[in-house]
Amino acid sequence: MDNTATLVVNNLQTQFATRAGLVKAVDQVSFAVKRGEIMGLVGESDSGKSMTGYSIMGLVDTPGKIVGGEILLQASNLRGLSAEAMRKIRGNRIAMIFQDPMMTLNPVLRIDTQMIEAVRAHQDVSKMVAREMSREALVRVGIPSPDERLLAYPYQFSGGMRQREAIAIALLNKPDLIICDEPTPRWM
Numbered sequence: 751m752d753n754t755a756t757l758v759v760n761n762l763q764t765q766f767a768t769r770a771g772l773v774k775a776v777d778q779v780s781f782a783v784k785r786g787e788i789m790g791l792v793g794e795s796d797s798g799k800s801m802t803g804y805s806i807m808g809l810v811d812t813p814g815k816i817v818g819g820e821i822l823l824q825a826s827n828l829r830g831l832s833a834e835a836m837r838k839i840r841g842n843r844i845a846m847i848f849q850d851p852m853m854t855l856n857p858v859l860r861i862d863t864q865m866i867e868a869v870r871a872h873q874d875v876s877k878m879v880a881r882e883m884s885r886e887a888l889v890r891v892g893i894p895s896p897d898e899r900l901l902a903y904p905y906q907f908s909g910g911m912r913q914r915e916a917i918a919i920a921l922l923n924k925p926d927l928i929i930c931d932e933p934t935p936r937w938m
């Protein structure tokens with residue numbers, strides 16, 4: 751496979767050891783995504799689409815485990831990276847837009863607080879600069895009155911607006927790769 755691609759997934763296997771037996775959530779999945787390319791993963795419910803994304807993000811929780819294959823981001827293997835190293839990549843070089851925007855949003859923090867934090871987790875900029883970047887991200891996804899919205903909490907947004915907000919956060923650090931897990935924006 752083309753190792754110069756942004757993302758190469760080779761024979762990925764993610765499994766859950768449950769009381770009812772072994773669930774092969776992702777079973778020998780391989781694909782590559784090049785810079786600028788959009789790839790869609792199609793399959794019936796429970797076929798492992800979400801788990802493929804979670805595996806790439808390093809977000810598979812016990813009893814789930816990646817048991818085989820490799821995940822190459824610009825030719826370097828993400829498998830086996832420490833939690834700390836993965837935190838530096840997640841939300842920075844790879845972002846995920848989850849099916850449920852509340853996977854991204856913190857319900858008890860104001861939007862500006864969480865967006866500024868998301869920027870400053872990966873970029874050495876002042877709060878003021880991070881806030882301006884956050885405002886621009888809201889504008890980019892078509893959120894009206896961004897200044898007011900920055901001061902709001904997630905519960906004050908409609909479902910569609912929360913989805914846009916999660917997309918804005920995913921875009922904040924200009925990731926090389928964005929994984930979308932069936933977000934269903936209501937404005938589409």
Ligand SMILES: Nc1ncnc2c1ncn2[C@@H]1O[C@H](COP(=O)(O)OP(=O)(O)O)[C@@H](O)[C@H]1O
Nearest residue numbers: 766768773775794795796797798799800801802
């Ligand atoms: N926490 C878990 N414990 C056991 N099995 C799980 C868990 N999470 C997901 N799975 C299983 O992994 C498989 C793939 O799920 P998923 O990736 O969510 O499918 P899709 O997104 O294609 O609908 C399913 O069989 C699902 O039941």
Ligand SMILES: [Mg+2]
Nearest residue numbers: 799800801931
């Ligand atoms: Mg899914």
